[in-house]
Amino acid sequence: MTFRSMLLEVKDLSVAIGSHEVLKGVNLSAGESEIHYLLGPNAAGKTTLLSAIAGVPRVRVKSGKVVFDGVDVTSYPLNERAKMGIALAYQLPPELVGVSLRSLAKLVASRFNTEMYVERLSRMLSVETLLGRDSFKGFSGGERKRAELFLTSLMRPRLALLDEPDSGVDIDSLSLIAEAIEFIHEEFGSTMLIVTHTRLLMESVSAKEVHVLCNGGIIYRGPPGEVMGRLEEGGYRGLCAEVEGDGQR
């Protein structure tokens, strides 16, 4: 049996936003080039977990650590982690007045040496017509998600943290997004942690493991088929109550 080191290790991570403790002792790990899903009911702390891994300053790590490629990055700032290859795709990216998507893409591509992918990815994600517009300003739900994945891809991520890349998008956008995720995974060998609320994406992009987050902790993990089976039986409410009742984490 060969030992394969983990690219991402989240160890006993407790995180607060303001005075509210959102995550309580989360453990999660993902190996090189693996795809993982993170599921959970609304307000479970999924976005907070991705933010803590990425180093977003709004979230404050109280205890525990984030280890990336063997390096404890818990104290590293957001942009340093981005440079190391941790790319966070926002659920709701902000509107950037006067900053065209093209100029932002060029800037990101020049940082991560991905200029040769700009045209290909823009075509793949069908964002060519958005390139001349202010980033995210007046974009539809699908356009916003595709543009955000486009920019995230150009970071040549070693670890892509995708926060609901499929929410609020139509079926056509979803298939473009799924195709792009597969592309990033294959082309860059990216490890992925994807937050989703729908099974459509999970059916398009297969994963190694699914983690279920409830009330600030991972309460269940397993292969996608098994986890979805459990969720179909009793939903999040049932799974969270059942597992927490058993004292499991």
Added chain:
Amino acid sequence: MASVEEVKRALQKPSPYGPDIDLSAYEADRAELVFKEPSGEVSLSARERVGISVDQATYVQVGETVFARAMAEKLFREYGVVVKPLFKALKEESVAQRLAWGLIKADQDKYTAYAYLYGGEAGYYVYVPPGVRVPVPIYTCLSLFSDNRVQTAHNVVYVDEGSEAIVTTGCLVPHGVRGGLHIGLSEFYVAEKARLVFAMIHSWGEGTNVRPRTIARVSEGGEYLSYYSIYSPVASIQAYPRVHLGRGASAKLVSVIAGSGPGIYDIGGGAVLEGEDSSAEIISRIIASRGSRIVSRSSIEALSSPAKGHIECLGVMLDNKSSIETIPVLRTSVEGAELTHEAAIGMLSGEKLEYLMARGLTEEEARSVLLRGYLTAEVKGIPPSVKAEIDRITEYVVKHALG
């Protein structure tokens, strides 16, 4: 036309906007034309502070002294374009005599009155004959060089039927000059189906007071694009340029104000839609920092219909010692006029900084990207040469606004 007595009485008439200035605190020089090159200090300051090469400039004025630009004047004469000091044009050109003081009233306020009574009609006169598209920008440069002096400049531009011209003006004080008063009067005539692009960059000193007075008249089917920017500290600047639009005429007034010191920037723009199918856009982009107080006034009045007007103001504060106030006014009593406005002001968003940092940018780089975005007002349909000019000015403003 007001009588001399009425103009003299107007010397006591403050502007309704901005702080009042005691004109007796300043001394005026006599306007003169000299046949030599401006000093190296002027050239260096013009290049460094407003990005204009004095060698390229067709008109250079330092204080009340105008430097003859024989070569540049000759270059434009090849296109039939006249560029010369106004005091010279008033002696030699009947058109200039007819146009000067045709739009600006000498008794408008104490500053126009002062320029009328005591100014030497320094400033530039530009005439572009019918059907001529001037292929290069007409660069002009005005520098104030002494702390206690007043500089008056009276500019008259006539772009005749079907012609096009770009006029770029840089106004500055050199490094180390802190005071002075600049009174700049500009009268722009845009004839039928003609187009005038006027780009201006200001770089003053902490103690400088600035009172520009600008009126443009755009005839049927004509187009006027004004791009104004200031990035320096100033004691106070108060300007409210106005444009009158005839049938089918259009105007776009863009102001980019980067307040960078504890001065007052009271800058606006007004449009009067006089003819049917006329339209105007007034766009302000504001960055307030280091204790600057910025008032952005905009007004559009529609007297005919159909007519369209839009006011847009975006402002961002970089510290809590600075302030921004926006005052948009829309006015009409005619049916079918479409007038709209939108405004948003606030601190530079931490969320946006954070977003860009998540893309690997440092905080300073993220700030620069956002500020550049704020300042890059959308100016669609402009020729590439003007776009290049505006990009150049924007780079200047961002560079200096960020210190």
